[in-house]
Amino acid sequence: MKKLAIISTHPIQYYAPWFRYVTLNKNLSLRVFYLWNFGITPKVDVGFKQVIQWDIPLLDGYEYEFVPNVSTNPGVHHLLGLQNPSLVSQMKAYNPDAVLLMCYNYASIYNFLANWNSREIPLLFRGDSHRLLKPTGIKAWARRQFITQVYRRFAACLYVGKANYEYFQYHGVPSNRLFFSPHAIDNYRFFAQADDAQQQAMLWKQELGIPSDHAVILFAGKFENKKRPLDLLQAFLAANLSQVSLLFVGAGSLEADLKAVATSHKNIYFAPFQNQTLMPRTYAIADLLVLPSYGASETWGLAINEAMCLSRPVIASSHVGCAEDLIHHQHNGLVFSAGDVSALASSLQEAFSDRQRLQCWGQEGKKIVSQYSYTQATQGLEEALDYVISSITLNKRQVIDSIKAR
Known part of the structure; x- marks a missing residue:
């Protein structure tokens, strides 16, 4: 059984049912690490301009941990809204076979990426960005270079659709490291x-x-x-x-x-x-x-x-x-x-x-x-896990063989 950790910003009404579905998979052991508690306690939603608390269960049916967020202005609407100093230590304590990130553009995640040994425990990323409106200019060029470097930290990426696939390719992710895991609801x-x-x-x-x-x-x-x-x-x-x-x-x-x-x-x-x-x-x-x-x-x-x-x-x-x-x-x-x-x-x-x-x-x-369901999303996740874990195993064997050859 593969042991997977997932890092997510907060409990999300579309993802929680998927995590429950994945937990039923006999090939996977799953734990979700949340960086904020929005959605399960009443909090102001920046977009809706009102207090929101979702009325469906978001924490039932799968393992999870909350990682303390010390941000003075918690939220997902700005870079410093997620600051979780204990994320690396909590992840090491869980000791997964792989880590799937559902986000990266937050202070806490950049700190995690800088301090995680991805050669020992590989990282996956599932994103949904696209370039349907194509920016131009020096800022767009600089952003492309930066994002390309971020994606090099991941052994594989899960794409949710065609526009997202093209986005990953634009930022240098080769096709053999891209796996289809479509966006789906319950x-x-x-x-x-x-x-x-x-x-x-x-x-x-x-x-x-x-x-x-x-x-x-x-x-x-x-x-x-x-x-x-x-x-x-x-x-x-x-x-x-x-x-x-x-x-x-x-x-x-x-x-x-x-x-x-x-x-x-x-x-x-x-x-x-x-x-x-x-x-x-x-x-x-x-x-x-x-x-x-x-x-x-x-x-x-x-x-x-x-x-x-x-x-x-x-x-x-x-x-x-x-x-x-x-x-x-x-x-x-x-x-x-x-x-x-x-x-x-x-x-x-x-x-x-x-x-x-x-x-x-x-x-x-x-x-x-009907073809965009948790079944298809999980199939892509499993394929990506098989790829990254087998790659790590192969690399370790090659290192051992190299040492023995000396």
């Missing part, structure tokens, strides 16, 4: 709740005052610039769709701006932040999910996975990391050029030009997302 939870969610959504639609004969376009997430909810609002108004309403679910810094525009128009609705147990209902109310993000920050877009599990068609911008993997144009959704409001308006018109086709897109999406 598909089974969403599949199992689909029927109940549909019934709940019908009642919720009445409570929100959305006409029963209206189709619903859904935006679910943080109301912030990088998510571009204002682009969607403007595109919806420009599209001038008949018997279609727009629903914003979430919170954030742009909420007042969105509501200010919406007050002078009809068929635009708002609902507050919905916790995890209510997310199946949130997607079930929709006839179409739209994720119009701009920039490099939408590294994947797991809302797309969630909506597709509820058989919902999707529209995403070209800067959404999962677009190339999960959205098959004109089969389960559409992709538009990021930041182009008129292109988004045209996509909305195209989607609702054939309501029956739109439903078929949703069914096709469920088939596609």
Whole structure:
């Protein structure tokens, strides 16, 4: 049995079910080392601008340790938000066969990388960054050199999709050290709740005052610039769709701006932040999910996975990391050029030009997302572990043979 340590910033609603799934694997022994306790205790979320505590179990079913964080301003929104002096000693005490990092751009991780003997116990990295918006200039060049040096510390990298694969290659990671471990959610939870969610959504639609004969376009997430909810609002108004309403679910810094525009128009609705147990209902109310993000920050877009599990068609911008993997144009959704409001308006018109086709897109999406599950993610993890552990073993044998030959 391989003994794996995972370093993660904090308990995350998408990762905890995966860790439980991996624990069921008879070939792996797993322990997760958390650098912060956000998500299990009430804390202010910077993006949502409100106190958040997830309402699904995040620590059940797998081994974990919290590594004390001494940062005076703890969080994942800045470099010094994670400072964990005892990380190396706690990791050595566990003595794993390999260590998987889910992040690196924090003071604590840089200290760990500088002080960990990766020739004895190899390091893996699972990331989701992309270069769909390609920066230029001296700063971009310097950043590329720096990141390339960071990735040289890892014996293998797990990539979550096509754009992420290209990102790793751009930073010098050879293809033989790249293993596919796709971004996934707890598909089974969403599949199992689909029927109940549909019934709940019908009642919720009445409570929100959305006409029963209206189709619903859904935006679910943080109301912030990088998510571009204002682009969607403007595109919806420009599209001038008949018997279609727009629903914003979430919170954030742009909420007042969105509501200010919406007050002078009809068929635009708002609902507050919905916790995890209510997310199946949130997607079930929709006839179409739209994720119009701009920039490099939408590294994947797991809302797309969630909506597709509820058989919902999707529209995403070209800067959404999962677009190339999960959205098959004109089969389960559409992709538009990021930041182009008129292109988004045209996509909305195209989607609702054939309501029956739109439903078929949703069914096709469920088939596609079924192949992006914890099973596939774990398979890639196992392949990477086999590779790095066998490489370490081979290197040790070569050293021993070399000594004997003398």
